[in-house]
Amino acid sequence: MQKSTLTGQRLVAVFLVGCILFNYPVLSLFDRVATLFDLPLVFAYLFGAWGGLILLMAWVVERRSDQRTERSGG
Amino acid sequence: MLQGPVVIAVSFLYLALLFAVAYWGDKRADAGRSIISNPTIYALSMAVYCTTWTYYGSVGRAAVTGVGFLPIYLGPTLVMTLGGFLLLKMIRTAKANRITSIADFIASRYGKSQLLGGLVTVIAVIGIVPYIALQLKAVASSYDLIVGYPALIAPAESGSSIFADTTFYIALILATFTILFGTRHLDATERHEGMVAAVALESVVKLMAFGAVGLFVTFGLYGGIGDLFARAMSDPQLAKLTAVASGSRSYATWFSLTLLAGLAILFLPRQFQVTVVENVSEAQLKRAIWLFPLYLLLINLFVLPIALGGLMRFAGQGVDADTFVLTLPMSAQQELLALLVFVGGLSAATGMVIVETIALSTMVCNDLVMPLLLRTKTLALHTERDLSGLLLSIRRGAIVLILLLGYLYFRLAGDAYALVGIGLISFSAVAQFAPAMIGGMYWRGGTRNGALAGLLAGFAVWAYTLLLPSFSKSGWLPASFISDGLFGITLLKPHQLFGLAGLDDISHCLFWSFAANIGAYVVVSLLRAPTAAEASQATQFVDALKTTRPVGSALWRGSADAADLVALVGRFLGPVRAETAFASYARRHGLADPSKLEADADLVHYAEMLLAGAIGSASARAMVASVAKEEPLSLPEVMNILDEASQLRSYSRELERKSRELEAATGELKAANEQLLEVDRLKDDFMASVSHELRTPLTSIRAFSEILRDDPKTALPERERFLGIIVSETERLTRLVNQILDMAKIESGNAEWLVEDVDLNSVVEQSMAATSQLFRDKGVALSLDLASSVPLIRGDRDRLMQVVINLLSNAVKFVPPNDGRVTVRLMADNDSLRVSVTDNGPGIRLEDQAVIFDRFRQGGDAMTSKPTGTGLGLPISRKIVEYFGGKLWVESEPGQGASFIFSLPLNNNENGTNE
Structure with missing residues (x-):
């Protein structure tokens, strides 16, 4: 009945992934004075994970084929 | 070129441009061709989240806490992933109920309670005033800085009279512009398309300006991002800033800031305004879900490089880190860039102030002033007076008042805090709406009293642990309030309430205020069952995403006069707009003349919704009740x-x-x-x-x-x-x-079957005897290959003989005379008996093999060879065999003769008895 339930569930999954990536204890793994590609490790990690999360969100909501099936199903 | 007049002229030109955009946007909206009906513009308008706090303050915070500024943007990113549920529900509910503000939303949810709407408004105003003060402070100090060029440190505010204070004039100018943007029209509806267009443009400007500074610092002042970080990392003091735990205080702080910012993106009045109230279509939410976080990422990309660059360049010079964005270009004599940065900061400030004060003024007008005015008899409610002008005046007054309050806070407490500190105080205040909002959208049991208790408790704790200490720090309250607690009671120390130490003051406030808020909300809600009004509104909100829910009109009973309703709506929307609205309603219901409208529940609901868009749901409810004779519904x-x-x-x-x-x-x-x-x-x-x-x-x-x-x-x-x-x-x-x-008999099931135990050997022998004359006449050799003894089988002896005779006479027909050979075999295996009749005739073509069992179909070419036989023998034989659960088929290759084989299951007791 609820339109785009699958997309909704995927977004919740992305939310949970984000909560894990951006908090203790995963965050602490990268929280030291070190560099990655000349960037501070935690800086590179946070922006990398953030960008990845946004890509994932964009991919989830912008998928065309899914929407069509969901619309007809809903 | 950075003299005062130039800067002022550029600022006004920029504001005029914004106004032109807003004007154009409104014109387009009136013409029905909305320019903001575009998901990208929608996402950009949400970026009103990034105020001067982001623009100047993030760098300031990064200079102290390193990556500790990021949770303020990670929180909204995470919440946007839930936008598909949470925001969609808020948008749909708001549209269905013509919600005009967050106060309206909460009031409407809990039975259209005016008291609750008023409380939310008070909390929002008190909570947001420091935030507005922050914008004023940022614009004022950036102005002081830029006109003081080439000095990098602004002269200390002399604490002189109000009329010599730049900030005061900035507040007045912003109030004027807000009034122009938000309350220019005489129609007091909830939407402001032009304002949204201008805000979207401002978001582009501030992102570009900040990006320009970032690129300049990284690649102009330093040799690229690698060089900048390499130099910073060589300083152990700066290297520490690149870690979380050492930079900001702890992971607990990190978590509470993430949570706080995530709630702020939902419940800040300006975010509610652009995301929910100004939303044109639900479909636009889809792109905003990822585009808005992308904006946040981009605007934060250069925060840490700028902060580190500034710290290295200005080491020991006492330059405030909050001003690095501006002072870095100034120190490199980049006057144009500095001007661009100033305009970007102005964008961030005006965008926030305009949207926030419009949202707050709507709340103050609809949920605070109107309910009070409508209660006073002196306003003479029943006079036929057009009140739409009054509505606008109230809103304009509220805008001025709110900005002056912001200025007042700035004078009282502004200097004691960095930008970020002030912003977090406001975030913690609006976070108090979360239990009543989220609870209201997902829990039917929440009641008005519960929401009131929760909000009051949370607000009180917030004021005690964050707001009062901010006054204390600025000397307005004694410093002992923080250090010794209220009346010197240690347990009441505002930053260590009940002895809870070890948390920073924001996490501390968040914990205690949420404990009080949620606790009071749930406990008081559970004290009694929801009333009729609460239950009906709860359904509207909780079931907002379900397709079939009772419309508001289903929950109204009473009688009214259509003319009264039109007049009532006309008093708030203006008579012309009211007439138009009711005329279109009449057309939709197939009536040419609106005066013939019947004042049924639908019409009353329509009128209430029209009013709700102008004066909020609670006041609209009260107004409609004043002209309609309503029979209150009981809870049952x-x-x-x-x-x-x-x-x-x-x-x-x-x-x-x-x-x-x-x-x-x-x-x-x-x-x-x-x-x-x-x-x-x-x-x-x-x-x-x-x-x-x-x-x-x-x-x-x-x-x-x-x-x-x-x-x-x-x-x-x-x-x-x-x-x-x-x-x-x-x-x-x-x-x-x-x-x-x-x-026909077999097919219709009327054939008589004499079923007994049959010895198939004797059946075959007798059949051969019966046809032996045919074989002799044609000179065909018939050989027999029988198993020595076979088990008896259930069957009709004569019928089975009929089958074998049929196969034999067929065979003899097709073999060549004199040297024809026909072999009959009887074999037994585990579960069936098998009889085959093999000849050395011409064989049967593959395409004929399937059809020879059809009635009147014979092998060979019907045109050239004369058919022999009736064409019914094989079909009947197959029917008989199948009747006893067996199979009859042919194996043949053209020129190689043919084998007709039938098999009968041994265990066929059931067959033949029940057809």
Whole structure:
């Protein structure tokens, strides 16, 4: 009945992934004075994970084929 | 070029440009061609989240806490992933109920309570005032900085009179512009398309300006991002800033800031305004879900590089880190860039101030002032006065008042805090709306009293642990309030309430205020069941995403006069707009004349919704109640209506299921019908074949009889030959008719079966004996290969003989005379007996093998070879074999002879007894 339930569930999954990536204890793994590609490790990690999360969100909501099936199903 | 007049002129030019955009946006909206109906513009308007706090303050925070500024943007990113649920529900609810603000939302949810709307408004105003002060402070200090060029440190505010204070004038200018943007029109509806367009433009400007500084610092002042970080990392003091735990205080702080910012993106009045109230279509939410976080990422990309660059460049010079964005270009004599940065900061500030004060003024007007005014008898509610002008005046007054309050806070407490500190105080205040909002959207049991108690408790704790200490820090309250607690009671120390130490003051406030807020909300809500009004509104909100929920009109009963309603709406929207609205309602209901409208529940609901858009749901409710004679519904009645609605829902689901079943049944019927048609066609074919087969011998008999009758001189031998033909044709005719009857009997199930234990060996032997004359006549060798003894089998002896004889006579027909050979085999395996009749005839073509078992179909080419036999033998044989659960088939290759084989299951007791 609820339109785009699958997309909704995927977004919740992305939310949970984000909560894990951006908090203790995963965050602490990268929280030291070190560099990655000349960037501070935690800086590179946070922006990398953030960008990845946004890509994932964009991919989830912008998928065309899914929407069509969901619309007809809903 | 950075003299005061130039900067002021550029600022005003920029504001004029914004105003032009807003004006154009409003014109387009009036023409029905919205420019903001675009997901990108929608996402950009949400970026009003990034204020001067982001623009200047993030760098300041990064200079102290390193990556500790990021949770403020990670929180909203995470919440946007839930936008598909949470924001969609808020948007749909708001549209369905014409919600104008967050106060309206909460008031409407808990039974359209004016008290609750007022409380939310008060909290929002008090909570947001420091945030507005922050914007004023940022614009003022950036102005002081830039006109003081080339000095990098602004002269200390002299604390002089208000009229010599730049900030005061900035507040007044911003108030003027806000009034121009938000309350220019005489229609007091909730939407402001032009404002949204201007805000979207401002978001682009601030992102570009900040990006320009970032690129300049990274690549102009330093040799790229790697070089900048490499130099910073060589300083152990700066290197620490690149870590979380050492930079910011702890992971607990990190978590509470993430949570706080995530709630702020939902419940800040300006975010609610652009995201929910100004939303044009739900579809736009989809792109905003990822585009807005992307904006946040981009605007934060250069924060840490700028902070580190500034710290290295200005080491020991006492330059405030909050000003690095501006002072870095200034220190490099980049005057144009500095001006651009100033304009970007102005964008960030004006965008926030305009949207926030418009949202707050709507709340103050609809949920605070109007309810009070409407209560006072002196306003003479029943006079036919146009109040739409009054509405706008109230809003304009509220805008000025809010900005002046912001200025007041700035004067009182502004200097004690960095930008980020002030912003977090506001975030913590609006976070208090979370339990009532989220609880209200997902929990039916929440009541008005619960929401009131929760909000009051949370707000009180917030004020005690964050707001009052901010006054104390600025010297307005004694410093001992923080250090010793209220009345010197240690347990009441505002930053260590009840002795809770070890948390930073924001996490500390968040914990205690949420504990109080959620606790009071839940406990008080559970003290009594929801009232009728609460229950009906709860359904509207909790079931917002369900397709069938009772519309508001279902929950109203009473009587009203249509003319009164039109007049009432006219007083708030203006008579012309009211007439237009009701005329379009009449047209939708097929009435040409709006005066003939019947004041039923639908019309009353429509009028209430129109009013809600202008004065908020709680006041609209009260106003409609003042002209309509309402019969209040009791809780059981409301529950009945809601139950009916849910019954309707289940009925409709039931109906859907039934219609699906019906569809399936239709499909089956169609298939059955096609099958029937096919059978009918077969029957026709059969009749045609039968007629044809009967006619052939009849024609022959008739022809010879006529010869005999007409020509008496026929010689005797001729006569005998003709009579012989007549007899044999008659016999063939008899056989044919017998077989047709036989076939019909078997097919209809009327055949008589004499089932007994049969020895198949003897069946085969007797059949061979019966046909031996045929073999001898044609000179065909018949060999027999029988198993020594086979188990008895249940069957009809005569019928089985009929099968074997049929196969044998077929075989003898097709083998060549004199050197033909026919072999009969009987084999037994575990569960069946198998009889095969093999000949060395011409064989059967592959395409014929399937059809020879059809009635009247014979092997070979019907055009060239004369058919032998009736064409019913094999079909009857197959029917008989199948009757006893067996199979009859042919194996043959053309030129290699043919084998007709039938097998009968040994264990066929059941067969033949129940057909």
